[in-house]
Amino acid sequence: MSTTDDEVLVSVEGVYKHFPIKQGIVFKKEVARVHAVDGVDLQVRRGETLGIVGESGCGKSTLARCVTGLHPVTKGRILFEGEDITAMSRAGLKAFRRDVQMIFQDPYGSLNPRRRVGSIIGDPFAIHGIADGADRKKRVQELMELVGLNPEHYNRFPAEFSGGQRQRIGVARALALKPKLIVCDEPVSALDVSIQAQVINLLEDLQEELGLTYVFIAHDLSVVQHVSDRVAVMYLGKVVEGAEGEDLYRAPRHPYSAALLSAASVADPDQAERAERVVLIGDVPSPIDPPSGCRFHPRCPKAQERCVSEEPELVSRGADPADHLTACHFPVEPEESLAASHAGIDQVSTEPELPEVEQ
Incomplete structure (x- = not known):
């Protein structure tokens, strides 16, 4: 499906965000980097909901903070309505933030x-x-x-509200x-299930x-399936699959996406x-030291030698x-089962030792 420039609100192009790790007391020296976001490309179309999913630590929230301008990017650029926010002045960023707001995870x-x-x-009015x-x-x-709050509670403190009401306060501020x-950075994960449905319906x-x-x-x-038009799956700082929500949930193509979907709760007991x-x-x-080639290969049930040395491109595959x-x-492949498979490539080390620094 082709997308015109007018339809694209946000375009993330080759974005990297690394956090330096330093050692030393007086003279601090960078000894390693955390590769939080490592070369992400995606687009957000006007009027849609783009869902981003993945395990904790995969870079979802860091990417969100880069898009909102809260984190400066290490490399790459982010375009909002065609304008590069990574090159904006402080005054330009202040104007940009009127158009981009965030709902945080913890109400x-x-x-x-x-x-x-x-x-x-x-x-926001005062600022x-x-x-x-x-x-x-x-x-x-x-x-x-x-947002469904009583206007007469204008002078109350946050402690006088329930968790769901506090999240509504965050929505009102946004x-x-x-x-x-x-x-929306996991806006319902800290809420009870019944309250989650209310907040999602409100959004x-x-x-x-x-x-x-x-x-x-x-x-x-x-939750993502219920609210999203398109879905991007992230693993260890990279987008490994992106598709229309119905296509991805019906036929996931990346082994990691298939594993995530297999772990999702199902309401129908027979299913x-x-x-x-x-x-x-x-x-x-x-x-800090992600695997070579495909980053998922140490855990992938379909991994082969090519996966260790060659990083796959994010492209359309086969008849997709x-x-x-x-x-x-x-x-x-369609109807392929990964349930009985195990990782084909062993990972040598997942916890690299940091070099010693003279103090």
Whole structure:
């Protein structure tokens, strides 16, 4: 499926984000780097929800913070409406952040417990000099009503709200400046299941009403399936598969995607009993010294010698649609079962020793 420039809101092009590891007391020396994001390319279209899934530590949240401008990238560029945000001035970034907001994972830690809710939601108006006094209070109360909160609770503290209500406060704060893109960093993972459904339904209603675009990060595949138009699967800093949500859930092509889907909970007990679980061997390798070639090869049930030395490109494979991209030399075939397979390539070491530094 071809995508025109007007349809693309965000374009991530060859983005790397590495965090240096330093040792020493007086003279600190860089001895290694954490490869949090390592060459990611993806696009976010206007009005859609792009789901990003993967195990903890795969780089989902770091990528989200790069897209919102909270982390400077090590290499690559991020285009928002065609403008490179990685080269923006401080003033340019401030204007950019009016169009891009974030909903954080922890509804407790993301709100200052010493400040009243009205002040927290009104911060964007104060920072950007949009409204003050009675006008700001009126706007904040309208936002509270929009997300299902009682406007009369304007002067309450966060501790006086439940977990789901606190996340609604975070949603209201993100909506204050009428952004074009909202990055949802696991916004329901800290909530009870019944409250999760309420918050997800709220986000869907707001998207339809306000024409929002979402990047939705989660590790719960059932949640991502429910809310996402397209899905990108990340492993150890890289996107290993990307496709329309229905295509990926019906026929995952990367062995890692197939393993994730096999571990997802199924509501139908008969279907759950028939499902075959793909059990991955070993732990996720260290991002300090990721494996050569395909990063998934030490745990992959289909790995061969080529996977150790040659990194696969993220391209369409075989008869897949043009927008179904897979980074795998030997993708999963239709009706192929990986449940009884084991990793074919052993990993030598996943925890590299850091060199000693003279102090």
